[in-house]
Amino acid sequence: MSLTRRQFLWSAAATAALSSPKLSHAWPLALQAPANPEFAGGRFRHGVASGDPLADRVILWTCVTPPDEVAAAAVDVRWRVATDERILQVVAQGTARTGRERDFTVKVDAGGLQPGRPYYYVFEAGGDRSPVGRTRTLPAGAVDRVRLASLCCSNYPAGFFNVYRCVANRDDLDAVVHVGDYIYEFENGRYGDGSGLLRIPEPRKEAVTLSDYRIRYATYRTDPDLQEAHRRHPFIAVWDDHELTNDAWLDGAVNHNPETGEGDWPTRRAAAYQAYLEWMPIREVPGGDIHLYRSFRFGTLVDLVMLDTRALRDQQVATTDLEGLANPRRSILGAPQEEWLFNELRASQRAGTGWRVLGQQVMFARVAQPGRGALISDSWEGYQPARDRVLDFLSAERVRDVAILSGDMHSSWAFDVPRNPWEGYDRGGQGSLAVELLAPAISSPPLFTSPEMRDRSVLLRALLPHLKFLEGDSRGYVLLDITRAQLRGEWYFVPTVLERSAAETRAAAFVCERGSAHLADA
């Protein structure tokens, strides 16, 4: 049956299918023996990590597993940073204390470092030594090239983290940008069944309490491929909904059900936040406040502006709620963050920085025609005046060379981003204000695998003039190479998540020339 665009966008089935990418395909995994899950031994079985690099400092992370965790009141952990892998030329060191109150995680903001160079770090406690991690400070001043990997949606029971292994194997990344769904809160089998792969996400129930979320992160961090990605590169991460729970907003979530004993939302949200801060190598704001949105300056070349489009948003409305979708008071960022974003963009443009890269969770580009509802209302499409405010700001303030990184869709998309793709835009990029590069999942089930969804992807390609690439069958990541002259995005796919593998293939490449706001086939 052929559908007109209008029918497609209004089709309840299409809307339902596209608005719940996270729950639609529970799929059986082939029964296979797990490949050697070699964990880091001793007290450091969750590995090491680094993140939120600045030009002079970086967050270093580990977690200690004391021999008798119940009895251990406090553990002192010695840390050292060196310029060499053997940790001989030490440039910073100290001791950090941890304990049960923070799940025995350790976070150090190691300062006094030089910009734009690799460092190596190690932790020691009780005679055990952690693996040696490698990290990198942000460059300062004139910078020729920045290389980032953008990824999302690592679902432990749904498959092996081969994407993390491929990213770990790259030697020359400045940072890994994780745009969310680092964990999934579901019980095993709800969205990915890890029984056959021996990848059961503990606890076996849905994560709801602080203890649940801590155990969930700890399970994920036993994965050797994830450990290796962290050990080799600094991460700059933001949460999406599943670090909290499915389809979350400021005051609740679709998958939060007090009536089934899950308690009140503020308590659950606080638990999820605390576990995230404990387990992720993210810089904490003094006073323990959560401040997910923050920015990173790669010399004069890139300002990376990380957003929280998830936890501060107003509640989602139905895809057919025209009034709600058009309500200018509904916000996806919240007013303080929106003002902060505009200030960051304005300052970056005025400083002459080459590119402004937004690292954020959900699809930004328009996929439904104006006034015709939304195809997906969990993304920026569900907050249309808020999206228009961003685009109007870019236009009015002449903020150029903006690339938006996103994920959440378990499929790969590349867009030019005009205000209205059907008016004042041509396929050559005229009228576009930015570009968007949406990364597929690391292991979550791809969105467009059913015959019905394949048909929809064909339709989308035909109907959206600003859509440059859509692939919905594969898992992978986006590699970004940024120079003064151009921003290049390459989609790399992995052939399987049913067994451990470091294989990958380059599936697509697009280039945005400076000043063009247009993605061209590379």
Ligand SMILES: [Fe+2]
């Ligand atoms: Fe996801």
